[in-house]
Amino acid sequence: MKSLLKAPLRFFGLLVQSILLALSQIWVNKTRSVLTTLGIIIGVGSVTAVIAGMNGMNAMIMENFEFFGTKKIFLWPERPQTGSQKNANWWQIRFQPEQFEGVLDHCPSVEYLTLISYPGSMTAHHGAHSLENVRIAGVEESWFKIENRSISRGRPFSFLDAQQARRVCIIPQKLQEKLYLDRDCIGQTLQFNHYTFQIIGIVEERPRAFFEGQGDRIEVYIPFRTAQSIRESWIDAMASCRSTDLAEEARAELTFFLRKRRNVKLGEPNNFGVFIMESEVMKVRALMAGLGLVAGAVVSISLLVGGIGIMNIMLVSVSERTREIGLRKAVGARASAILLQFLVEAVMLCLIGGLIGIGIGYFLAFLISHSAGFLEKSQVPGWAVVLAFGFSAAVGIFFGMFPAAKAARLNPIEALRHE
Amino acid sequence: MTDNSVLIRLQNIHRTYKVGSDTVHALRGIHLQVRQNEYVAIMGHSGSGKSTLMNVIGCLDRADQGTYEIRGIKTTVMSGAALARIRNEQIGFVFQSYELLPRLNALKNVELPLIYSNVGFLTRRKLAREALERVGLAARMHHRPNQLSGGEKQRVAVARALVAKPSILLADEPTGNLDTQTSAGIMDLFEKLYEQGQTIILVTHEADIACHARRIVRMQDGQILSDVPARQDPAWALIHGPSAEAKETGV
Ligand SMILES: Nc1ncnc2c1ncn2[C@@H]1O[C@H](COP(=O)(O)OP(=O)(O)O)[C@@H](O)[C@H]1O
Numbered sequence: 196m197k198s199l200l201k202a203p204l205r206f207f208g209l210l211v212q213s214i215l216l217a218l219s220q221i222w223v224n225k226t227r228s229v230l231t232t233l234g235i236i237i238g239v240g241s242v243t244a245v246i247a248g249m250n251g252m253n254a255m256i257m258e259n260f261e262f263f264g265t266k267k268i269f270l271w272p273e274r275p276q277t278g279s280q281k282n283a284n285w286w287q288i289r290f291q292p293e294q295f296e297g298v299l300d301h302c303p304s305v306e307y308l309t310l311i312s313y314p315g316s317m318t319a320h321h322g323a324h325s326l327e328n329v330r331i332a333g334v335e336e337s338w339f340k341i342e343n344r345s346i347s348r349g350r351p352f353s354f355l356d357a358q359q360a361r362r363v364c365i366i367p368q369k370l371q372e373k374l375y376l377d378r379d380c381i382g383q384t385l386q387f388n389h390y391t392f393q394i395i396g397i398v399e400e401r402p403r404a405f406f407e408g409q410g411d412r413i414e415v416y417i418p419f420r421t422a423q424s425i426r427e428s429w430i431d432a433m434a435s436c437r438s439t440d441l442a443e444e445a446r447a448e449l450t451f452f453l454r455k456r457r458n459v460k461l462g463e464p465n466n467f468g469v470f471i472m473e474s475e476v477m478k479v480r481a482l483m484a485g486l487g488l489v490a491g492a493v494v495s496i497s498l499l500v501g502g503i504g505i506m507n508i509m510l511v512s513v514s515e516r517t518r519e520i521g522l523r524k525a526v527g528a529r530a531s532a533i534l535l536q537f538l539v540e541a542v543m544l545c546l547i548g549g550l551i552g553i554g555i556g557y558f559l560a561f562l563i564s565h566s567a568g569f570l571e572k573s574q575v576p577g578w579a580v581v582l583a584f585g586f587s588a589a590v591g592i593f594f595g596m597f598p599a600a601k602a603a604r605l606n607p608i609e610a611l612r613h614e
Numbered sequence: 615m616t617d618n619s620v621l622i623r624l625q626n627i628h629r630t631y632k633v634g635s636d637t638v639h640a641l642r643g644i645h646l647q648v649r650q651n652e653y654v655a656i657m658g659h660s661g662s663g664k665s666t667l668m669n670v671i672g673c674l675d676r677a678d679q680g681t682y683e684i685r686g687i688k689t690t691v692m693s694g695a696a697l698a699r700i701r702n703e704q705i706g707f708v709f710q711s712y713e714l715l716p717r718l719n720a721l722k723n724v725e726l727p728l729i730y731s732n733v734g735f736l737t738r739r740k741l742a743r744e745a746l747e748r749v750g751l752a753a754r755m756h757h758r759p760n761q762l763s764g765g766e767k768q769r770v771a772v773a774r775a776l777v778a779k780p781s782i783l784l785a786d787e788p789t790g791n792l793d794t795q796t797s798a799g800i801m802d803l804f805e806k807l808y809e810q811g812q813t814i815i816l817v818t819h820e821a822d823i824a825c826h827a828r829r830i831v832r833m834q835d836g837q838i839l840s841d842v843p844a845r846q847d848p849a850w851a852l853i854h855g856p857s858a859e860a861k862e863t864g865v
């Protein structure tokens with residue numbers, strides 16, 4: 196047992212000695228060591244900062260997608276470029292509510308679907324107050340679920356509201372403020388142009404994604420059939436899939452379903468469009484991955500240059516200390532012990548450079564996160580620190596190997612005769 | 615004929631150096647045997663091959679031809695790592711120019727061989743301290759080489775050579791860089807070590823230094839010219855006047 200432990204113990208002892216020796220060696224040549232590791236410092240510093248910045252950007256974009264809803268699916272009628280319907284007018288290809296009957300039963304990956312129509316913009320009146328240019332949107336109850344907007348006061352549309360095309364509306368808080376409505380205005384009435392509507396609920400705002408533009412325009416929600424009864428207008432649809440993994444599946448199901456319902460013959464192109472949000476998320480992910488590769492390449496080059504710097508200074512160190520190497524061998528150091536000593540020194544140099552680099556990376560990440568609002572989530576992730584240290588050590592081993600092997604191969608007598 | 619008091623045995627050792635197209639025959643067929651607790655001086659003119667021989671004995675260099683055994687073990691066929699171990703455990707080498715590491719203090723310089731022989735930190739300290747005491751330098755333990763005189767440096771080097779308790783102490787012109795008085799101090803130290811049982815091989819070209827040894831080997835052109843007890847060597851007569859033996863035999 197004791198003899199089994201001997202070899203690892205011996206190695207461990209030598210390792211500790213080599214680390215101490217390397218540290219004192221680096222300490223003696225402080226300036227030179229720091230200058231030498233500049234390449235590593237810059238490489239590691241920039242990789243840490245770039246990772247932090249990309250993380251921040253990624254977090255911001257993904258958060259905005261989340262605001263907007265990554266499970267969303269948009270559907271709209273569209274005249275095909277080819278086929279028999281290429282000269283059809285919009286009336287012929289419009290969505291008709293019957294085409295969507297039973298859609299959820301036939302499309303298992305689709306969780307919710309709502310028809311949407313916009314009968315136009317109107318002026319809202321309440322008592323002495325009025326507000327122009329309020330957009331009226333006819334939606335179904337599931338619209339609020341897809342948009343993830345909850346009714347903070349009052350109630351959602353009921354079955355009867357929808358079936359009987361009742362003149363009821365759900366208004367955003369903003370309209371409540373603009374028209375100086377009571378805090379509890381549920382049950383009160385509003386005028387939209389000459390139409391009278393009863394307020395049944397107040398809907399919460401949601402944070403807007405940066406790509407949605409400024410949402411100054413106030414939107415009021417009424418039952419879909421009410422909107423159609425005011426004016427029979429253009430119909431779109433919006434759906435959501437059960438999970439983002441099922442987005443493509445849901446698109447296929449909806450396409451199949453609509454082609455059948457809209458009597459699109461085999462071989463004819465679709466006369467409607469389907470857009471899934473998830474595909475945009477994928478595009479952004481791919482873009483970020485591409486950016487990551489470019490950044491990685493740039494960083495690899497600086498680490499390569501840094502590594503060559505390390506190799507250079509280790510060669511200088513070996514030739515400066517040739518006599519020392521000779522003496523160590525003369526008193527019984529094996530070639531492997533000398534190899535270890537110089538390898539450890541190169542690795543320590545790189546790790547110190549890596550440490551300083553990570554510090555600089557943290558500082559840069561701090562600057563980045565305070566420089567632009569959309570990068571405020573820029574942080575150095577833990578794995579980046581591990582990666583930076585790993586890379587530093589690897590550079591040390593790779594570029595330290597040649598000088599260390601050179602030292603280990605030295606003949607003791609020749610080394611001792613060295614001037 | 616195995617005799618376990620024989621420490622080293624060299625048979626027909628050759629060593630040549632190639633310098634450009636020339637070959638220098640530094641050792642040409644050396645036969646030498648040294649027993650435990652001998653004190654041998656190797657003498658000869660500059661270039662006669664003394665250092666080359668010492669390097670072979672110290673396993674710092676390999677012979678091109680011939681066999682060299684330490685305690686009956688052939689070194690000629692050993693791996694580099696095995697030779698390193700021999701240097702570490704069996705041999706203590708003292709160089710003319712001390713070869714101390716300038717940034718380490720005396721104690722750490724003396725510890726150096728023990729670092730390569732799996733000795734724990736505390737034991738290492740203790741052995742190094744004892745070695746420095748043996749050479750009379752306990753008071754200079756924490757001095758760096760540049761804070762020590764030449765004689766003190768050489769004592770540190772001797773302590774380093776002794777710290778691993780080697781079978782043989784090899785010293786290649788240990789007093790070459792020292793003045794007469796300091797040299798005498800070092801030679802007294804060697805005498806003391808010899809009396810304590812240390813086997814010593816010493817290289818010198820000075821007769822008075824050689825006369826401290828009990829046996830003198832003379833070399834010339836890479837060969838052994840004579841190998842006699844010190845009292846029978848001409849150097850003895852030179853330093854002490856004709857010896858009793860020489861008078862008797864009428865030399
Ligand atoms: N590394 C070497 N390369 C070439 N020739 C050498 C080398 N070392 C020693 N010699 C030659 O070998 C011979 C013996 O040298 P050395 O053993 O140093 O003699 P000494 O120590 O007795 O003065 C000399 O002729 C010397 O020039």
Ligand SMILES: [Mg+2]
Binds near residue numbers: 665666
């Ligand atoms: Mg010599």
